[in-house]
Amino acid sequence: MVARWRHGPGARTRVRWALEEVGQPYEVRLVSLRAKKEPTHLRVHPFGLIPTYEDGDLVLFETGAIVLHIAERHAGLIPDDANARARAITWMFAALNTVEPPIFELVTAKILESDKPWTEERLPMVKDRVASGWSSSLTAWARQTGSMERSVRAT
Numbered sequence: 001m002v003a004r005w006r007h008g009p010g011a012r013t014r015v016r017w018a019l020e021e022v023g024q025p026y027e028v029r030l031v032s033l034r035a036k037k038e039p040t041h042l043r044v045h046p047f048g049l050i051p052t053y054e055d056g057d058l059v060l061f062e063t064g065a066i067v068l069h070i071a072e073r074h075a076g077l078i079p080d081d082a083n084a085r086a087r088a089i090t091w092m093f094a095a096l097n098t099v100e101p102p103i104f105e106l107v108t109a110k111i112l113e114s115d116k117p118w119t120e121e122r123l124p125m126v127k128d129r130v131a132s133g134w135s136s137s138l139t140a141w142a143r144q145t146g147s148m149e150r151s152v153r154a155t
């Protein structure tokens, strides 16, 4: 199987990482910023973004969906046990929906909008959403879950 995905400057590496992990060969097609908004690319990505993934007749977009597709078809990325699998998929959603957005907002504030008049006031709030928003609760969760899993195993 040869998978093909498109990327350009700043492309997500997670699709490529997943393919490397499962040992699947792939071709990379570079897509320029301009080409992303042209009809050829819009046929494979409705939002005109990257990456996309093509394997025969199958065309996918959204890195989460692509990585899940790769994980479901090749051993090694997600467990076989149904509950462990559900937990792994939960973390995939958490990475995309909970962890990534505030980090992306921080990158936007610090890099893309650093020259805007509102940045000085906005930056501390954005940083706080990452730092106190979930990093401390994640630590607490990890501690708690460790003990919860031990008690589940003991019963």
Ligand SMILES: N[C@@H](CCC(=O)N[C@@H](CS)C(=O)NCC(=O)O)C(=O)O
Pocket: 010, 011, 012, 036, 048, 049, 050, 051, 061, 062, 063, 064
């Ligand atoms: N949720 C999408 C996000 C895709 C996305 O934002 N791609 C960026 C590159 S990492 C992009 O194409 N940016 C160029 C643009 O906005 O025109 C995914 O995970 O695939």
